[in-house]
Amino acid sequence: MVRVSGPRPVCYLNGNYLPLEAAKVSPFDRAFLFGDAVYEVVPVYAARPFRLRQHLDRLNRSLDAIRMPPPLTHGDWAHLCQELISQNSAFDGILYMQVTRGAEFGRNHAWPDGLKPTLFGYFTELDPLPVALIDTGVSAITAKEIRWERRDIKSTALLANILLKKLAADAGAFETVLLERGELTEGSSTTVHIVREGTIYTPPNSQHILPGTTRDVVTELADLLSIRSISARVSESALRAADEIWLAFSSRGVLPVTKLDGAAVGNGAPGPVFKRMHIAFANYIRELGTTPSL
Ligand SMILES: Cc1ncc(COP(=O)(O)O)c(C=O)c1O
Structure with missing residues (x-):
C-alpha cells in the first residue's frame, strides 16, 4: 500500500x-x-x-x-x-x-x-523519517531568541517560531537552536539536550521554554538506562563544546544534531548515548502499545 x-x-x-x-x-x-x-x-x-x-x-x-x-x-x-x-x-x-x-x-x-x-x-x-537521518544526524543553526516571556504556554501565536524555523530552512538545516543572554533555551519547535562526558543536560522547565513531553520521556528513559541526566542551564559555550546534541519533540522523538552552525558536533556522527536513547525510545513506544492511552 x-x-x-x-x-x-x-x-x-x-x-x-x-x-x-x-x-x-x-x-x-x-x-x-x-x-x-x-x-x-x-x-x-x-x-x-x-x-x-x-x-x-x-x-x-x-x-x-x-x-x-x-x-x-x-x-x-x-x-x-x-x-x-x-x-x-x-x-x-x-x-x-x-x-x-x-x-x-x-x-x-x-x-x-x-x-x-x-x-x-x-x-x-507524517512523511517517514529517512533512516539515514538517524545514521547521519541533522544540522542546526543558532539564532538569538526573539520570542516572548511566556514560552511555557503552547500558544498558536507562533510568528517568531516560524520565522526562526525558516532561517534553518533557508540555511538547509533542520532546526534553529535559540540562545538568550549566552544560554540555550530550546529549538524553534523542539527541546534541546546536550551530552557532555556521558551526562545529559537540558535547560530546566520555566517560563522560558515549553515543558516538552518528549523531554520528560528522555529523562525517564535516562533513569532506566542509568544515564545521568541533569536539568540545568546550558551555556552557549557548553552547547558548542558538547559531545552530542539532540532534538526532542513529539512528532519525531529524538534526533541527533551532528552539525551546528556548520561545525561538527563531537566527531560529526550520532553519539553512543544517543544510540542507546534512540533504541530505548523505540522499545518504550512498543511496550506502551497495548496499554490504555489514558
Ligand atoms: C517551542 C517548542 N519547544 C519544545 C517542543 C517539544 O515539545 P513536545 O516534546 O511536547 O513535542 C515543541 C513542540 O512542538 C515546541 O514547539
Whole structure:
C-alpha cells in the first residue's frame, strides 16, 4: 500500500466529525485575529495516542495560563482522539488539537466574558523519517531568541517560531537552536539536550521554554538506562563544546544534531548515548502499545 502523508479526511470541529473541507471557522475567531488559542500535538503509534495524559495536562496548564477553563475532560479528549483515529483508519502520525477563545464581533483586545471556545482537531500522517537521518544526524543553526516571556504556554501565536524555523530552512538545516543572554533555551519547535562526558543536560522547565513531553520521556528513559541526566542551564559555550546534541519533540522523538552552525558536533556522527536513547525510545513506544492511552 502506498502511504500518502498529510491530513486525513475527517476532522473534529465544535462537537462534530466532518470532512476537512467542510470545516469552517469565523474570521472573527480570536485565533484568526489575535492568535488567541492554545494547542497540542500528540503522537500516535499503532493507532494509540502516546503520553496522552501528559499532553492533556499541559493543555490544561496552557488554558489556565490564558485564563480559560478546560472545555473538555481528559476522558472527552481521549474519546475525541480515538474517534479521529478510527474514523480516519489512522495508524501512525500525529493528532493536532486546538482550543481558541472563540469568535466575537468587535475585535476587543480585552476579551468579553462568556465566549464559546472553538475546538478543532485533526489527524495527519507524517512523511517517514529517512533512516539515514538517524545514521547521519541533522544540522542546526543558532539564532538569538526573539520570542516572548511566556514560552511555557503552547500558544498558536507562533510568528517568531516560524520565522526562526525558516532561517534553518533557508540555511538547509533542520532546526534553529535559540540562545538568550549566552544560554540555550530550546529549538524553534523542539527541546534541546546536550551530552557532555556521558551526562545529559537540558535547560530546566520555566517560563522560558515549553515543558516538552518528549523531554520528560528522555529523562525517564535516562533513569532506566542509568544515564545521568541533569536539568540545568546550558551555556552557549557548553552547547558548542558538547559531545552530542539532540532534538526532542513529539512528532519525531529524538534526533541527533551532528552539525551546528556548520561545525561538527563531537566527531560529526550520532553519539553512543544517543544510540542507546534512540533504541530505548523505540522499545518504550512498543511496550506502551497495548496499554490504555489514558
Ligand atoms: C517551542 C517548542 N519547544 C519544545 C517542543 C517539544 O515539545 P513536545 O516534546 O511536547 O513535542 C515543541 C513542540 O512542538 C515546541 O514547539
